[in-house]
Amino acid sequence: MLHALTALLLCQLAGEAAARSLSLPLPGPVLGLMLMLALLAGFPRFAALMRPVAQGILSHLSLLFVPAGVGVVGHLATLGGQTTALVLAVVGSTVLSIAAGAVTFAAVARLTGSRDD
Amino acid sequence: MTEFAEIWSYLSQGPLLWLTATLAAYGFGDACFRAAGRNPLANPVLIAVVVLAGLLWLSGTAYPTYFAGAQFVHFLLGPATVALALPLYDSIPQLRRALLPVLAALIVGSLTAALSALAIAHALGVSPEVLASLAAKSATAPVAIGIAERMGGSPTLTAMLVILTGVTGAVVATPVLNALRLKDWRARGFAVGVTSHGIGTARAFQVHPTAGAFAGLGMALNAIATALIAPFALSLFQ
Structure with missing residues (x-):
């Protein structure tokens, strides 16, 4: 150890x-x-x-990210009206990037003949 | 009562109290997560943060006092990033068999995550300083915090956005991927790991073992890719 x-x-x-x-x-x-x-x-x-x-x-x-997470509570006031925009950005980009990544993987796997086994 | 006040003033000065509270609050959050059948919405970090923020508020403790104790946990973010080399090493055989799809999905997924988040936030009027905390949010927390600090972002805000990204990915992945009619477990898992790091990987392991293994690979590779892509993506919006 x-x-x-x-x-x-x-x-x-x-x-x-x-x-x-x-x-x-x-x-x-x-x-x-x-x-x-x-x-x-x-x-x-x-x-x-x-x-x-x-x-x-x-x-x-x-x-390990609890200490930094606790800090954001004091941060919330300074974010003000930006909170909604940030939540929308995170949710929107998460859906887009999961879809884009998975479609790309499946398409390239089909092109290169790499199979799921 | 004065005795209690004396003990309190002694304990609240040292790091022991808040270090213990951090571990205990996370243990409580983890117990809630298990009791909720590992539902991604009952995220142990979110529960621990809410409990600790409540304790700090009730006891009138300032964040720097709390952090003097919690810094020992925070410090482990660096060694934990280095330790990610082990799961990456373990998945080298799978990586070899699907090298091209993995690299293509890594580049597309990582770029989409950073660029679409920055574009949406920028369009909705988010300030440049806050954008620096957003760019790396798909990387696993220790890496995202390290990248955000280098780009002038806030480590605490980054931690929160990383967790939110993880929870969102864990919740939306199955419906989104089913709607796309994708049946390749490697593609499904990898995209979730790239986008939603450890929280998404944990979710992928619940759904299918192959999806879980590729999610772990996606998380580890995106830790490296985000370090290169996030500063580039951010430079387009500043």
């Missing part, structure tokens, strides 16, 4: 350092994700080491 946690933090640290020093457009943790993915693909035994800790964190992923 100690080693896996250290590996997670080291990847994030390397990602943050790379994002700042090279002023890359990606957030540090996303670069850390890509570094971790490269390590997992390069050393399959590494996946067994990471699995318990990664699954532990990911199984309660939604807990």
Whole structure:
């Protein structure tokens, strides 16, 4: 557990350092994700080491946005009349993007002969 | 009574009280979610946020005091993003077998999510600063918050828009996809994961295991795609 946690933090640290020093457009943790993915693909035994800790964190992923979520309650007043517009934007774009993504996937799968098995 | 006041003033200064309250409120929200038969409308995060906001209001506690305790949970967003590499690694075999459909649906889905949200909000007169919090809302929360912070958005508003996107996707996915008569579980799951991240993925696993696996893949890939697409989409509206 100690080693896996250290590996997670080291990847994030390397990602943050790379994002700042090279002023890359990606957030540090996303670069850390890509570094971790490269390590997992390069050393399959590494996946067994990471699995318990990664699954532990990911199984309660939604807990992690509670603190930021609580902050929005104080934010609501400053949003005022924009709240309705934001709700409409979120609902509209969610319906559109699910439809567009699924139709694209199905169409390209048919063209390339990739089957659901 | 004075004893209570003394204990309260001691506990309310340190991080222990609000860290404990955050975990307990989420545990309560999760119990409600299970009791409601995992109905996406009974979202555990929304329940926890309402409970905690009520407690802060009743006790007259300011958000920075609360956050001094809750920051330990908030900090884990970064390591959790890195940990997403594991489910992505696990789905490499499925990714290989459907590489072209996956890449096409990722680009179209991620672009549609960001551009249509920004276009609707912009048309309805939402201010540019708020648009920066909206652009990344289809990415999983830790990534969306990271992206929004870099673009000058508000982390708290982004968190709320991410959750709203997740809950909306979980509720509308089945009716929308049935109306389109799509029967490929990979297409259905992947589009839901790209659009509605973890909350949509959890919903997809309830519907069909293949849909769930592809939803997880969609969520992980869109974490990377949104980091590139959201700043570009936002630049078109500023």
